[in-house]
Amino acid sequence: MTDPAGLFMERPAGCPFDPPEELRRRQPLSRLAFPDGHMGWLVTSHALVRAVLADPRFSSRHELMRSPLPAASTMEHPPPAPPGMFIGMDPPEHTRYRGLLTAKFTVRRMRLLTERVEQITAELLDAMERQGPPVDLVTAYAQPIPALMICELLGVPSAGRESFQRHAAAVNDHDIPVEERYGAFAELQKTLHELVLAKRAEPTDDLLSDLTTGDLTDEELANIGALLLGAGLDTTANMLALGTFALLSHPGQLAALRADPGITDQAVEELLRYLSIVHSGMRAALEDVELDGQLIKAGDTVVVSTLAANRDPAKFTDPDILDLRRNAAGHTSFGHGVHQCLGQQLARVEMRVAFPALIARFPTLRLAIPPEDVPLRAHSDVYGVHRLPVTWDER
Incomplete structure (x- = not known):
């Protein structure tokens, strides 16, 4: 029996940005044995992941789900989401809370924050320059x-x-x-x-x-x-750190971004797709649902693999290649449907400012340790690095 944790967290040796091998071999919809004996489902294709996330017959209520991870399997069902934690709720409760916040996270309002993000990044880069190399990019910049x-x-x-x-x-x-x-x-x-x-x-x-x-x-x-x-916090911090690791590991792409900052928006979307740091999500079937020719019964837990969906060759040509000029529109890194990430525009603002500012300030930026020694957050719900020691040539 496949270890469910390995399906999402065990990256191939020497390939820290690629999906687990077992995940690649899965069918678009397959049965998944949970540690507590529950027989759920795993969805890996881009089309089916979006279909599940957009279908109101699949619930986000925590108390209806089983976890595929051993650490959480001792509890038959988690408790209902506490008041205000609307990510674990369905409409109309979810709609009520989200509606109060939607106006606070508009694209326009987030763009107004760009100047403040620029000030913060400049101050952090100044501090890095004063300290001198090497530094841990996680604590000095990404967090x-x-x-x-x-x-x-x-x-x-x-x-x-x-x-x-x-x-x-x-x-x-x-x-x-x-x-x-x-x-x-x-x-x-x-x-x-x-x-x-x-x-x-x-x-x-x-x-x-x-x-x-x-x-x-x-x-x-x-x-x-x-x-x-x-x-x-944790998501954007790991995107900045892991994204920098990916850029330093792909010097051609790093050079392209440095030479043409005009591709920054595309580059951010491609890094979101390529890295897929939130590797999976879950839903519970509220009723019997036919999906891809198979019957998912009411009460079944369905795990949707964001990581697999974003590497689906049926959606993205050569999905295992990092191409900062790619049109990565439609990636599932912020989810899909009514639960799509509310703060995604703020995250985009932060990344669109932080990546170009970093590589412009330190043109010779590089890893301070061998890439295989970078400590990965391999067993975390949010993938990334614990530390990213970097160095550069001082002026």
């Missing part, structure tokens, strides 16, 4: 950019941002004991609850203050803050 932007979006006061970022980073750090991660999450929840109370008392110009004017409870507001933090 601070989205962390600072999320802090500003939520209205975290400057004095509390360092501890806020430290706890946020610890929550997703698989190098530290799980007890410490739970402790960091508890501290983060406490901080967010205190922040909500502060915004109610003295609103400022930020997202949480805007939301306090409605009928949301303190618990709902704190959980929305935690959700936005979880969705917007």
Whole structure:
């Protein structure tokens, strides 16, 4: 029996950007044995992944799903999503929460944040230059950019941002004991609850203050803050770090981006497709559904592989090749359907600024260690690197 965890997390030796070999051999729709004995399904084709994600007969409710990962299989079903955690809800509850936030994440509003992202990246690059090589790009650049932007979006006061970022980073750090991660999450929840109370008392110009004017409870507001933090920090940080690793491993593509910054938008979409850092998602069938000639029964858990969908040759020509000039429109890295990532435009702004700024500031940027020694987050829900030591020729 195939280890489900290996299907999503075991990258081929020496090929850190490629999907697991077993995943490539799967049919577009196949049965998947879960550690707890549940027989679910695995979807790997681009067309079927989008079909499942857009079909309201497949639910996002956590309490209806089984997990394919051993670490989560001891619990028969997880509890329902707490108030405000709308990612684990279906309409109409999901619609209510998402509708309150949609206006805050428009393309226009996110573009207005570009100047602030440019200021943050310039300050971080200045600090890297002052320190001199080598540096860990994760802690020096990739993590601070989205962390600072999320802090500003939520209205975290400057004095509390360092501890806020430290706890946020610890929550997703698989190098530290799980007890410490739970402790960091508890501290983060406490901080967010205190922040909500502060915004109610003295609103400022930020997202949480805007939301306090409605009928949301303190618990709902704190959980929305935690959700936005979880969705917007670890994902973008790993895209920036792993994306830089990919560019440094493909010097021809790096040279193309440096020579023509006009392809930046295409390059970002292609890196999102090529890397697919959020490798999979899950849905639960609410009723019997026929899909690709097979019957998925009510109650079955369906795992959709974003990684496989984005490497589907039926959708993308030569999908295993990184081509920054490719039209990667239609990739599933931000999901699809009503649950498509709410903060995707902010993530795009951050990447469109950060990648060109980095390679322009350090034209000789390169890895400071052999590529095979870069520590990968191979067993994390969000793929990436733990550290990325880089160096450059000082002027």
